[in-house]
Amino acid sequence: MPEPDGFREMNGATLPASGVARDYSRLTRTLYTRESVERLTTLVVGAGALGNEVIKNLALIGVGHVVILDRDHIEASNLTRSVLFCTAGIASHLANRTPKAVVAAERVRELNPDVQATPHVGEVADCGLGIVRRSDVVFSCLDNEMARLELSWACARLGRPLVDGGLGRTNSSSGMVSLFPGSDGPCYACRKAPARRRQLLQELQGREDPCWLRERAQAEADVVSTTPVMASVIGALQVEVGLRHVLSPADPTRGEARRVTLHPGFSAETSSFERSPACPLHEAASVITVVRERPERTSTDWTPAALLDEYPGGAVLLLDWPVTARAACRACGAVFEPWVRRARFRAATCPTCRGSDLAEQEVVTAIDPSSPWATRTFSALGLPRAHIWEIASLADAAAPRHHVELTGDLAPRAAAGAQ
Ligand SMILES: [Zn+2]
């Protein structure tokens, strides 16, 4: 799989309206009334088979804003399971390697011009928390556990409900939808057995054991095939569970799971679950409650030094994840500054000889004002845009942390949507 070419935001121009106004009268006696859904902002992470179904339903229902995050481009094998990519222009999308998120957003605007659609090309870790914060509900349509856990943690820190969809758990005719209600409830890691949770958390910190990497590669190779039929069933259920939760929230401390099997016997089971007391991702200090918005600042013009300068008592900027800042190639001797998350550095290659025998020389977890990195812009450091940065006092480690958002990275309309 090619490396994503970074984070890009494309607020595409609104396509010419078809001239036919949408008539929502058939939805008025349902959950999805115009007044209730047109004010919603939804974030769909993953625009594969499941994401296509979730996005399609959100567009038909007419939610106010659909934000789509995906790192990949369209491939021919997607077409049997991805309704949004089956377009007249598919040949040029394949030839041009058009990102899935971009085509999905264009299709949303075609399906329903009342819906604003914003694509972001990148991974979960490239998605600044400012984007998650503006979402009333987040749909996880991902195919790997690490990304799911990253997204779940972001949602828990910001108190955003997350609806996770999974296909092919038992066989290609099965799937599951899980609701994680927010800061007061369980997270994705709570659902894991203790040993697996420990592995995942270590992987998140970039400290994975090579044996686990092999196991994971094997597990991913064994993924059960999925069908458009199951993607329709599970994607539809995700939208129903997510919108129902947002429009009439239930117990914020309990998660809910719905497991559906179509074959060899039909079954539909619902269960609820609580936070695991052993899960370490629920420290009260990690929950972000007060965010200072900085609409006049962007990642391309601001530096950690300038941000920290605003705290006269001395402060340090804490990174969410360890970042590999400097590395050396054992094959050709080149020294370079990858500035990528440590977990992702595992897949990096030498920029000079393309070799993969690399040694980390510097790993950064925090930036203080005297750090040589502090005077580079956030963009130059490769850090996510529209992020919410965590600032800790140097004088008093126990003092509450400050949270500062680089609001200027967001388009004006999106920036106005925070609650
Ligand atoms: Zn948890």
Ligand SMILES: [Zn+2]
């Ligand atoms: Zn090299």
